[in-house]
Amino acid sequence: MRLVLTVLVLVAMSGSVMAQQKSFDASAYQVPDGALTINATSLEVEPYFATKALIVATDAGLDTHDTALKWIAWMLPRQRQDGRIDRWCKKHPADDWRRCGDADADDSMLALWVELLYRNGTDKGLPLEWQQSVDRALAYEETLNNRQGVYHVSRKNHTPLLMDNVEIYSAFKDIGKQLSRWDLEGAAAMQAKSQKLADDIQRVFWDGGTGRFRSSTQKIEPAFYPDAVAQTYPWLEAMPTPQDPKNGWTAWKQNFAAGWLDKRWDPHPWGLVALTALKLEDLQTAGCWLQRSTPMRSSPQWNILEEASYQAVLNVNPQGADSCSELVSGQ
Numbered sequence: 494m495r496l497v498l499t500v501l502v503l504v505a506m507s508g509s510v511m512a513q514q515k516s517f518d519a520s521a522y523q524v525p526d527g528a529l530t531i532n533a534t535s536l537e538v539e540p541y542f543a544t545k546a547l548i549v550a551t552d553a554g555l556d557t558h559d560t561a562l563k564w565i566a567w568m569l570p571r572q573r574q575d576g577r578i579d580r581w582c583k584k585h586p587a588d589d590w591r592r593c594g595d596a597d598a599d600d601s602m603l604a605l606w607v608e609l610l611y612r613n614g615t616d617k618g619l620p621l622e623w624q625q626s627v628d629r630a631l632a633y634e635e636t637l638n639n640r641q642g643v644y645h646v647s648r649k650n651h652t653p654l655l656m657d658n659v660e661i662y663s664a665f666k667d668i669g670k671q672l673s674r675w676d677l678e679g680a681a682a683m684q685a686k687s688q689k690l691a692d693d694i695q696r697v698f699w700d701g702g703t704g705r706f707r708s709s710t711q712k713i714e715p716a717f718y719p720d721a722v723a724q725t726y727p728w729l730e731a732m733p734t735p736q737d738p739k740n741g742w743t744a745w746k747q748n749f750a751a752g753w754l755d756k757r758w759d760p761h762p763w764g765l766v767a768l769t770a771l772k773l774e775d776l777q778t779a780g781c782w783l784q785r786s787t788p789m790r791s792s793p794q795w796n797i798l799e800e801a802s803y804q805a806v807l808n809v810n811p812q813g814a815d816s817c818s819e820l821v822s823g824q
Contacts, residue, residue, distance in 0.1 A: 515554075515556065516555060517555040519557075522543075523563060531797055532793070538590070540578045540581075544606055545801075550801040553809055569626055579592045579594065579595060595647065599637060599648070604665065605660065607630050607668060608668055614671065641696075642692075642693030643690070653697065654708065655698045658694050660730070662694060665684075665686050691733055717758035718761075721758075722766065725742075726769075746820070750778065751820065754785050754820060765798075767786075768802055771805075777820070778820060787803075
């Protein structure tokens with residue numbers, strides 16, 4: 494009798510914990526067939542934004558499982574045989590989806606897609622169709638790895654970018670973690686692969702003279718995006734860096750926080766930067782972004798990734814910030 498009561502109590506407690514986990518609300522973006530559109534009012538699917546949004550929301554403790562399964566089921570039959578994943582569009586809701594362009598970046602897109610599949614697999618492995626998708630995506634991914642050990646954007650664009658490579662590093666690391674549930678040898682191989690990429694990223698992109706990362710292997714004019722935003726990616730993904738993350742973040746805020754929060758240099762909210770603040774336990778900055786970005790949720794600059802970032806910050810830091818004055822003034 495005591496055993497039965499104990500089991501009932503544990504089940505009740507488990508149900509209570511599960512009930513407390515909030516779900517990522519993608520209702521404005523996920524259409525009935527499972528596609529996730531880039532904007533709430535559009536009929537365009539940009540797979541990078543959709544997949545990254547689900548990963549960001551999950552990392553913040555939001556339940557994305559049902560939304561992810563519908564998205565995966567929609568995308569699987571639309572993946573190219575060579576592994577690539579395209580943009581899809583339609584003019585009217587009743588039309589069929591059609592390919593309308595390349596993904597934002599093949600290198601990070603494919604790594605994130607594989608990461609999403611592994612996150613939503615079972616403890617016994619992946620369904621056959623998922624595993625076949627993984628194999629095709631990873632095979633194509635490796636065609637984008639260059640002699641320096643880093644990945645370039647696509648077969649058409651041979652420029653390696655810091656942000657893409659940090660995302661690939663993070664995806665490989667997480668894939669290794671997920672694989673450890675059923676394949677220890679495979680998990681070790683992916684962990685080693687992620688560590689090697691971290692070393693190669695530092696060797697290729699780190700500029701010891703300036704004490705910062707180059708955002709690209711190509712010479713570009715400095716700008717908030719991609720140059721300043723790129724500096725925050727290694728901190729967000731907890732990638733080892735030559736610079737102490739919190740010291741780097743403090744310096745970054747002194748130079749860029751006011752312009753970022755005021756949308757002075759870029760019209761997009763850049764919620765990923767707010768998630769970096771959360772990662773570094775800077776609740777004031779994350780809360781300030783939450784306050785100043787709320788009015789933008791109905792603007793053309795708002796997309797599914799910004800929405801995921803918004804819900805993620807809200808889930809972790811529901812109190813917001815009492816004041817943004819010091820951050821916005823640049824003091």
